[in-house]
Amino acid sequence: MTDKEKMLELLDEFKNSIVKLMDEREKLDSEAEELRTARREAEEKVWVVDEQVKELTAKLEKAETARDKVKADLSVAKEEVSSLSAKAQEAEAGKSEAQEALQRERDELRREMDEINEQLGRVSELYREASAEKEALQEKVDVSDLLAIYITLIETVFYGKPHARILYTLHDVKTAITRKNIASSTGIQPAVVLKAVHDLKAADLVSYDDESEEVMLTKDVLIKSR
Numbered sequence: 001m002t003d004k005e006k007m008l009e010l011l012d013e014f015k016n017s018i019v020k021l022m023d024e025r026e027k028l029d030s031e032a033e034e035l036r037t038a039r040r041e042a043e044e045k046v047w048v049v050d051e052q053v054k055e056l057t058a059k060l061e062k063a064e065t066a067r068d069k070v071k072a073d074l075s076v077a078k079e080e081v082s083s084l085s086a087k088a089q090e091a092e093a094g095k096s097e098a099q100e101a102l103q104r105e106r107d108e109l110r111r112e113m114d115e116i117n118e119q120l121g122r123v124s125e126l127y128r129e130a131s132a133e134k135e136a137l138q139e140k141v142d143v144s145d146l147l148a149i150y151i152t153l154i155e156t157v158f159y160g161k162p163h164a165r166i167l168y169t170l171h172d173v174k175t176a177i178t179r180k181n182i183a184s185s186t187g188i189q190p191a192v193v194l195k196a197v198h199d200l201k202a203a204d205l206v207s208y209d210d211e212s213e214e215v216m217l218t219k220d221v222l223i224k225s226r
Contacts, residue, residue, distance in 0.1 A: 110202070162188045162196040170206065170217040179213045 165186045170177065179197060183190045197215050200206040207216045 106198070162186070162192050163200060166193065166196055166200065166215070167205065167217070167221060170215065171220065174217070176214040176216040179208075179215060182215060 165188065166182055169182055169186060179190070179193055182188070182197075183193045186193070188196075197206065197208050200215075201208045205217070205219050205221065207218050208214070
């Protein structure tokens with residue numbers, strides 16, 4: 001083999017080696033690109049997963065905050081319910097006590113009214129007996145003296161004076177007036193006014209509203225001038 005042939009043969013081998021190297025380089029470049037693409041896709045997936053984790057973490061924190069608030073509100077609501085329940089029980093107990101006290105007061109007023117009516121009946125009977133005795137004996141008994149005794153008994157023994165003052169007051173205003181105003185205008189103690197008002201109501205002389213505490217004359221007892 002000549003030197004020329006040897007040279008050509010070496011060139012061919014060198015050429016084949018270069019072609020092979022180039023093929024391998026292209027293959028490596030292709031594999032590298034695939035790796036870069038896979039890496040980018042993996043990084044994108046990791047980023048998406050990180051965002052999802054952050055979003056879920058935020059939602060979890062928000063849910064925990066809401067849960068804690070609900071627990072706190074529930075605890076406050078339970079305390080309020082307990083407080084309201086206690087107040088309701090106290091109010092119910094107070095209402096029962098007030099009703100019992102009012103019932104006792106009304107019973108006492110009725111009893112006193114019955115006693116007063118009975119005593120007034122006795123006074124009327126005494127007056128009739130005195131009048132009959134006057135006619136029988138034909139004595140000159142001054143009726144004004146009997147009337148003075150009658151009035152004295154009503155004012156001192158039967159405590160009728162506040163009743164009369166209340167009737168005079170109502171007759172003057174000719175409209176409803178509160179129990180408080182009656183006490184202030186007449187100077188009579190509030191408790192005495194209340195008792196007298198109930199007595200007058202029981203006698204159908206006045207009307208009385210327990211809520212507004214207003215008293216109104218229902219029967220004109222004064223003699224109208226002709």
